[in-house]
Amino acid sequence: APTIQRADYRPLSWTVETVDLHFRLDAEATLVTNRMRCVRNRDAAEGPIRLWGEALERVSLTVDGAAPTAVREADGALEIDASGDAVLVEVVTRVNPRANTTLSGLYLSNGGFFTQCEAEGFRRITCFPDRPDVMARYTVTLEADRAACPVLLSNGNLVEEGLLPEGRHYAKWEDPFPKPSYLFALVAAKLVALERRVTTMSGREVLLQVWVEAGNLDRVEHAMDSLVHSMRWDEESFGLELDLDRFMIVAVADFNMGAMENKGLNIFNTKFILAKPDTATDLDYENVESVVAHEYFHNWTGNRVTCRDWFQLTLKEGLTVFRDQQFSADMLARAAGPEGAASARAVKRIDDVRVLRAAQFPEDGGPMAHPIRPDSYQEINNFYTATVYEKGAEVIRMLHTLLGQEGFRNGMDLYFSYFDGQAVTCDDFVEVMSEANNGFDLDQFMRWYEQAGTPRVKASGVWNAADGSYTLTLAQSTPATPGQHVKQPLVIPVAVGLIGADGRDVALRLEGEAQAGACTRVLKLTEDVQVFRFVGVSAEPVPSLLRGFSAPVILELDEDDARLAFRMAHDADPCNRWDAAQRYAERVALALAADPAAVVPEAFVAAFRTLLNDGALDPAFRAQALALPGEAYLLERMSPADPAALRSALVRMMRALGATLAADWLEVVERLQLAGAYRYHPGDAGRRALVNLALRYLAAAGMADGLALAEARFADATNMTERFGALAALVQSTSPARAAALQAFHDRHRDDALVLDKWFALQAGAWRWGDAAEPALARVRVLLSDPAFSLSNPNKVYALLGTFFRANPGEFHAADGSGHAFWVEQVIALDARNPQVAARMARALENWRHFTPALQASIRPQLERVLAAPGLSADVAEIVGKALG
């Protein structure tokens, strides 16, 4: 596939003002009539009307009612010569929703019709200038069989509906706001809605609906609450109000990603809508809340102001992830109450950092490394990445840190006042932030949009007893990434604290300042190397750097074990306290991986014990701090990466921590067990998380009382968080109760697709605890033929294959290469149905060059086999091509 360059952006010669769409919905042959008023773009070079189309049967095409005089096909687009300033183009196309297994464009799910258009799915529905910089007003008429599809939805307001002959009916929708085609949506299905009427801040009454299949109506309350909370939060935090009379969410079981922010008609993966205590875990509840918020927030950051071209994707995604992170932190803090608020925020921040390190750091260190605003792509769907989303959110967070809460808000206000209703760029956003803050210099800051790779910040400190000064030297560098060999220094906000010997923070005073101020300061690192001198430091301090994870960098600081243990016990910044535990665990894991005979150091276990038994610490925080770092992150830190050696190290650590601290874990379970009805509440969730973690350690160590507890808890659980936590502990152990528990879980939830996804994932992710244990691959193969499994359902694929490929490296990278051969089989099978899903799975091997020579030798021919496969999609070809390139 050709590579598309950001620098090649040109406005279209013709754009679209209004679109009148008519759908005659039919499972195999849907007829789409598209009448659009095309207008000449005075700001662009002269040229033809360009319309993209894909997987369409074109039935007819007229311009101002007549056959067009000149039509050509060029680069996959239709080019039509037209004269004058405006013409009416009518295109009639026929599409086959049933045959559409890509889940992009118009497709069927459980008998209903659904669409997904971002990024380029609209061209699979009709011929159109399918780019985000073409914003038009849409009128949509849907016509379908009334019995099969009683509910007909599209964007905006319902303006007309009625009956038609032969058991059919129709509905007409009008969206008052101009929008790009990627925000178009329709739904025609048999659904029911939970409704709520709320009043917006300006006093308008709006109707909220969450549409699901009738059997799921008992699990939409939480999604609806989340929507109402999101609306309130955006009003209060940003002064942004819902701009429509009606806002709809629809849940669908077959969906490529999490959800989609179509104007007024968000379409969601059921996974991020449905929740009730018996089927959803605390994490599911949290995810529903944040994804509902994310899509809702897009209405302003994404829809009202959208992206000029797809290279600018982080303009809406990084910003909206930042907004949903802030929202979740506020919600958690509010629920936790004044005492627990700070810790609740920190736990949320730690979650976000964990995701960044597990998903984005490896991406930034591999063949797909790209700046948050990429310079080129072959397939845009491959660039909905952790870099664009999560690192993009970190970049916005740094802006927020540099400008302050008020400065950031002023910038947002100005952004909307300038660009409402427009399709703009990341430069526009950063410029407006600067303008709203007295010309705050953000020129160098723009490099965060331009450079790929995770920056390293190397820190060293020297305390001078004679003059009571502490000199901190910070040096930055960013490793080369594909196509980018030379890197310029970035603006890196480094939040710093100094901890005294008593464990308390020292009030900070930089040389030249009149008096000491706060205990945490944000230093601005802008050069390759910079020196900061603190004065009035009467005893040697322990530095605590990058507090709150103030920048998306890797901090390199020489700290011995004792220092890490000290910070684990005393760092006033919870993020850094967690990070100290992670660093200590990482050091132990890498040492154990390098030496099969090595044992877990006692001092490490003791440091864990201190944290575990610190009753002043919120259980949710302890659960975070006592969980070992993720395998994906650790593999990136290992050179060469050896998944089997790492797995053996982690098993030894789990066992040592479980056995040595058995009494402590048991006490935690006893103390923190909750009685009474389930409620989704951060305090309760934290307790459940720590109890589940305790069971994990106890079970891993094979402690009889721990296993008995897990079995009892599994049997008696009254909610999914406890039931699944206990089951996970049993599965990750040598317990003989393992198989029966899995079976019981399956039987109890056999009709529940989302719960079965958990059941698939748990088995695909299982480690091997005993010598006799079955390899995960053998189990995965069996589960592939389970009647509940389907390669056509993305959630199933992510649960079974995604977990095995991406979350079980110790098993996937088995030395005999069986996992790699299986990967080829599955990627090719998936690619024939759904290239986007296949490409996601393909990414599991992209960092193969970090592995041991033996694994590289096993993987390379498999990558080559995929690349040579006939009919390979552009999606997978780009991933595998870059991996081999």
Ligand code: B3K
């Ligand atoms: N904007 C969509 C993602 C679309 C992905 C297309 N491959 C969901 C979101 O980020 O909110």
Ligand code: ZN
């Ligand atoms: Zn988004």
